Amino acid sequence: MLRFLLIRLCRAALTVALVVTFAFVVLRMSGDPALIIMSVDAPPEAIAAFRKAWGLDDPIWLQYLRYFSAIGQGELGQSMRDGRPAMQLVLERIPATLALTLPALALKLGIGIPAGIYAALHRDSLMDRIVMVTAVAGFTVPSFVLGLVLVLVFSVQLGWLPSGGQESWRHAILPVLTLGIGGAAVLARFTRSAMLEVLGQSYIRTASAKGVPWSRVVRGHALPNAAVPTVTVVGFMVGSLIAGAVVVESVFSWPGVGRLLVVAVANRDLAVVQCILLLVAMTMVSANLIVDLLYGLLDPRLRSGAKAGAH
Amino acid sequence: QADNRPSITIAVQKIANSNLLDVLREQSNVGERVFFSSLWEGLIGRNWTGNLESVPGLATEWKRIDDKTVELKLRQGVKFHNGDELTADDVAFTFGKERMFGDTQPAAGKTISVDFVVGGGRASKELPAEVPAVARRSWPALLGIQIIDKYTVRFVNGTPDVTMEGRISRYGSEIMNRRAFEEAKTYSDWAMKPVTTGPYRVAEYRPDVSLLLEAHDEYWGGRPPLKSIRFVEVPETASRINGLLSGQYQFACDIPPDQISQIEKNAAFEVQGGTILNHRLTVFDKNHTQLQNPLVRRAMTHAIDRQAIVDSLWAGRTVVPKGLQWPYYGDMFVSDWSVPAFDLKLAKDLVKQSGYKGDPIPYRLLNNYYTNQTATAQILAEMWKEAGLNVEIQVKENWQQILERTPTRAVRDWSNSAPFNDPVSSMVSQHGPNGQQQQAGEWTNAELNQLSVELETSTDRARRKAAFRRMLEIAEREDPAYTVLHQNATFTAKPKALAWKASPAFAMDFRAENWGGRS
Amino acid sequence: MADVTVTAVPAIDAAKPKPKQRIPFLVWCGLVWIAFIIIVALFADWLTPYRFTAYDLRNRLALPFHPLHWLGTDELGRDVLSRLIISVRISLLVAFGATIISAVLGTLMGFLAAHFRGIVEQVVLMLADFQAAMPFLILALSVLAFFGNALPLFIGLMGLYGWERYARIARGLAISAGAQGYAGAVRQIGAAPARVYLKHILPNIASTLIVSMTLTFPEVILLESGLSFLGLGVQPPMTSLGNMVGYGREYLTRAPWIMLAPAFTIVLTTLAVSLVGDWLRDKLDPTLR
Amino acid sequence: MSSAPLLQVRGIARRYAMRRGLLGRPVDVRAVDGVSLTVERGRTLGLVGESGSGKSTTGRLALGLEPPDDGDVLFKGAPIPAAGTLAWRQMRARMQMIYQDPLGALDRRLSILEQVREPYDVHGIGEAGERGAMATALLQAVGLRADQGNRYPHELSGGQRQRAVIARALATKPDLLVCDEPVSALDVSIQAQVVNLLVDLQQELGLGLLFISHDLKVIRQVSHRVAVMYLGRIVEEGDADLLLASPAHPYTEALVSASPVPGRRARPRIVLQGDPPNPAARPSGCAFHPRCHAARERCKVESPRLLPLPDGRLTACHVAHDQANFLKAAS
Amino acid sequence: MTGLTSHETSPLVAIRDLTVSFDGVKVLHGIDLAIHRGEAVGLVGESGCGKSVTWLAALGLLPKKATITGSVILDGHELIGAAPTTLDSVRGGRIAMIFQDPASALNPVIRLGRQVGEALALHGGLSGRAIRAEAKRLFDLVGIPDAVRRLDAFPHELSGGQNQRVMIAMALAGKPDILVADEPTTALDATIQAQILELLTRIRRETNMALVLISHDLGVISETCDRVCVMYAGRIIETAASKALFEQPLHPYTQGLLAALPPLEGVRRRLVPVEGNVPEPWNLPPGCSFAPRCPRRGEACDTRVPSLASKATDRQAACIMTPPLAQPQRRPEPVYA
């Protein structure tokens, strides 16, 4: 177990390092922050001065080393745009992002999982078909199309809800819906197939043979088993809590991390991008790790390697 | 006493590129919108509601002492946002070393070179290195400010310069409060909340999100009509329009021309705005194999039906200008000049003469960095195709990729402005020897370079005009460096009920003269 | 050895009768739509009434059912129907190409992990984590930046998307097949690894992979439209469904047909593929039978 | 032919690391712990024992599918090359394995014929064009009809599948066949068909068989000699009839008595008490002593060695040896 | 058939003319079976002949696609088509079932104590601590060592034999009148199998519970059951008292099964398999299902499905070629006796 954790942690650290390195190389080679931040119309000498000041003239490997040794000292750098600490910029955005993604996650779970379970329990019924077609449709509409249509209906036509911005909880309703619907659809499909798989297992029959009423069989016996595959998807959703709402944030002018990432990438504001990537990669990697540990919790068979080779 | 002045919200595509509200750092159109005339004011102002002609600003009058010196009388009783009175000291500080020029030295007699060295750390009050560089480009030879008395200052130049008044009125020469700058802990602290004399002051700035300006009630021009102005960043066009229609925003800026009729379908709304001091160009790289021959470039300039683009994509709301110049140049304006005429036959002939074989000519552009950019590019490509030119669009992600010096650089998009009313501010500054086009190694022309120096240093107005005319001939006809497509325009949508008039610029004027509230 | 005496074994004479497998109506619709869309893509050149880049500034934003332009025109007066047809071709190319690349790449990685285990496996898993943790935005940007808007590269990039899922599936299935199952048996005969993986394991896990591909396919189309939204998708003058939706979104109120035509095509196509995929999964999964 | 036995296994051991519980330390499980066996040409060695006693592991080690941690495996007097190498792969033609689960051992997507001809393809036996005919002949030899070769595994019955597996194993005319519970999954009637087939084939081809099963009735039917395993070791080995008729080791005795035989109701049966042993926590002394009815003090401390009894078989039991010594002394 | 059994009292469960089809394919063709209190009945037959389905159908545990006709009467109550609540109280409470392959029949993510406790709570009316105590008692009863600790274990932490015992404990929790043990020992090896069979027999004796033992291993059946029903292709083709059946099987199929078993003692001889395979349910021959494999097949066999007919006291067989036994015959002791 310890060994397992150790390997996982090593892998996680390497993954994060790989992400940061990759982003560094790609971003530095594909755009000059000076030209972008100073704007192309700035005097060439101003651009040269900017480059010099930020060390953008140095060979890329030197910049890379400098960047990494700074990280080693806990120094995550400053935004090239306004000179403020990059991490501060990112942290300022996190509450807004979470205010969007957490309710959306709740929505995904709250709609997707029950819908999936329902469809599985009533397999091949009319409702099953309806739920599944709705789910697939919900998943296939690009989120910005959905967002724009929601705004047209609920803001412009009906005037019920604001169309963008982040002033009150009412502002969050439409973006949360937009984000939630697609995810709920994915989750519903996943839950359904996980549930169907479990319902075919013989321990479900055993439970019935004991005289356990069907509703309790479903709750007590099927659900805990169906949770295992579902957790994977949920883990992925949790992993993308931070930067998973880029498009929706843009459509709803929601000042979240996703938008910051887009802007920072466009500006090649490296320190900011890297801070976000660090957070994103760490969230994703820890979500993965938690999922792995949860597997063990949900399914005791996975707790030990005991059965690995036995047959 | 209850303050029942209205507060308004303005949806813009971008608040500021640099996340800073310093005029020397944020050198962009979008910056102009939030700065002028709400926040920053210069000594010589512009008539934002008129035709941008010079008008008294923080200076009430000015006069030439000699070729190198201008004297200005400061307006009295002007209060900064922090309550300080504007004095000559603030003006001198604004144009001083600490704030503007850093270690740079004024040049005398030559355009400034690119290779000077500046130091600069980040977290200190020390100026970011690019600020002095920008300032020196605006004021290449300014020796300094002479304080004559509390309300009188003199600008002293190292070289004779007929454009000094223009430079005083230009973007970047606005006045700031000395005490506030000195008291701020870091440069960026100051630059996110600069203390100036404008009718509105910064209440809260959330970079990339919103900027809240509130009324500066001691404003010299009278109590501002609005309690607060909130700029919110709404990158999506549709979202800006939707927010306007649903009443969330009072103004929606950066409206693409195609949306105008849609918005105005609703009788309660209107779209204002029009041309600005900015021309859209297509720029040539004369080193590209296919473009070495000026005939090919000339063919390209004649193959474009500019008026059709203006009429369709711009709904006729902009114009095809007379080359890279603006009427506000006054007597420097070459009024009988025009862009190359649309003549498909001529274009085809030129192509034939040039011996061009149909090899691809890459055309680099950004994805709608300029209004209608992608649409225009696709039309241009088709128009060129009709003339027998095989132009291939290559969408790039940023300017480095556009400017990257490779054998595939041939045609690209650009725009040019004129920060003040003289061709030096456009032709020389953009296409002269130190201009971006030559610095990027796309194009050069010995004669034009000579003329650049003349235009910059000469005080003989007739000779200057002749030089400028010749420069236009070279750069737009003989050895095309670029070709002007159309003037740029910006459009702002608002409820008809709000009595407010748009400027022929990005700047939005919310002073009392331009606000009639609900009519 | 041929004359070893063994008693004859009566044969099973009939295979199990297939229970009447009526394809559900919706799945039928899905299959028909997919066939239609593929035909459109294949014969795009013959079907387009106009060159898809041909502009007509006098006929901008013409309404659908215009005598010359059935689906109307866009902001440059280009025929929406022609653009839609070409877009279908490009999008299908991207989606098919990317799906196949991710499946091939992922399966290969999965097999490598399963075959070598140990450090190779950890590296593959790390790359999978990397792919999940790296915002796709940055990958997309790197391709656009370094390679321009070459379609093959774009397809390759989209192919990077989702390979990890195949890698995990392939690894899991290959390990279990190798332990005691048929793959172990074949290896035991003396077959080389290539034979074991390609001839035996691959065909056996193909159905799972195919079902997985029906999931990737719509995701790629959606991803491409998301990238187009950010300006990183298929670049003009080339067009794709996502690109049309992305550029058309400004015209949602003024000229909705520019966006709705491709948006409906996306929804219908992905819906069709998903429905068929879900159906296939139910059919191919023995535990559900 | 050399005089070396077909397969000779000398003191092989195999350990697996196994973790118990969430934070458990890995424990070495000695799945096979010093086993020696010999399989002669044309003869069958039956290997019986409780589940988990290491029978399959022994089989895999004997075939060189895994390397032993200790001891060595000699095939025709020569050691087996490392698994996965070309030499090892070529050697597969000489020795084959038959698994318990024929469905699992067959590729569900290929027809029976294709799978039976696969060894020809792999080892390049015969002309490519003839291989189909060769495979068909092989199918007929194991009692399948030619047309059944075109079927897929799931279209055959369990016994037919096992025949196909056997046909595939015989394609290269191997000298050694390791059968790991080849009939355990089959119904009695089918089981009889397959057992008969194996016996016939052995007589026909002179195969050496290592036959693993826990069904003593089947073991007795096919084996010349029988080895009984308990917890990774051989506790008794000898002539099949002798060993099953009069087991000397108490474990063998229990095993024999537990074998259900119809119509033999109410015969006294030794029902072992306690659990099957845990290979991770091997009891001290004789591993069987906690469940042994005859266990003595000595059994708890001293591990018995596998020694011959006067009747020729080998037994690892203090009690049995004491008894034999006593009888010898008495006579 | 009830009238022909040796029991005079009315049966606990009477199955009458039970048929089951899946997707229109009939797999049970009218099963008649009666179980009396305290009786041990064996159900034998090759794989796929319908042994499990019979009882799954009786308890309503088959998937929805199965069509069931006939009747199953438990103490005067019809079970086929009964309300779910009725079935819930019968299952586990009156008739308990042990499934083949305990590894997959136990829920892998629930602790064993809870799985057993659930049955106790449902049928024993127990709660809280009492459940745990009772579960421990059951574990002790079925011989699971270290019972207290094992209550908190998960199925994968126990061996197959132990899991099978847990299944038995679970089945016993509801104090059922009938225990249906579906191949309780197929997955186990000989010594453990012996332990389980011993256990079942003991419990039956102690509680006077009826035991239905399903297996295709004639040896197992013979050692445990009083009465045996032999099934073939969805029908019962022979039924008799255990002793009688093994001494003198009447139906050629039963004879074949017995002959196919290798002896453990005595001279080794070539095995005599029943050649061929069980016909698939969708491909049954028109007459006797066994006819194609039957050494004694006559012409009539191909045309008529033989019904279960009395061949001697307490014996029935479905074979037209088998004449009724004149009188109880004593066969010489088998060679391996």
Ligand SMILES: Nc1ncnc2c1ncn2[C@@H]1O[C@H](COP(=O)(O)OP(=O)(O)OP(=O)(O)O)[C@@H](O)[C@H]1O
């Ligand atoms: N690859 C492996 N990794 C870890 N442990 C293993 C492995 N293979 C076998 N074992 C362990 O080694 C022991 C012997 O296993 P083996 O399969 O040889 O027994 P067996 O006698 O064949 O049992 P069965 O009759 O159940 O097939 C068991 O405890 C098993 O759990």
Ligand SMILES: Nc1ncnc2c1ncn2[C@@H]1O[C@H](COP(=O)(O)OP(=O)(O)OP(=O)(O)O)[C@@H](O)[C@H]1O
């Ligand atoms: N859920 C099901 N769907 C379709 N057919 C089924 C199902 N369950 C059982 N059958 C069929 O019913 C027939 C009888 O099956 P059953 O499980 O009763 O056999 P069995 O005698 O218990 O065999 P075994 O010894 O293998 O357990 C078989 O042909 C089987 O294929």
Ligand SMILES: [Mg+2]
């Ligand atoms: Mg084994």
Ligand SMILES: [Mg+2]
């Ligand atoms: Mg069964």
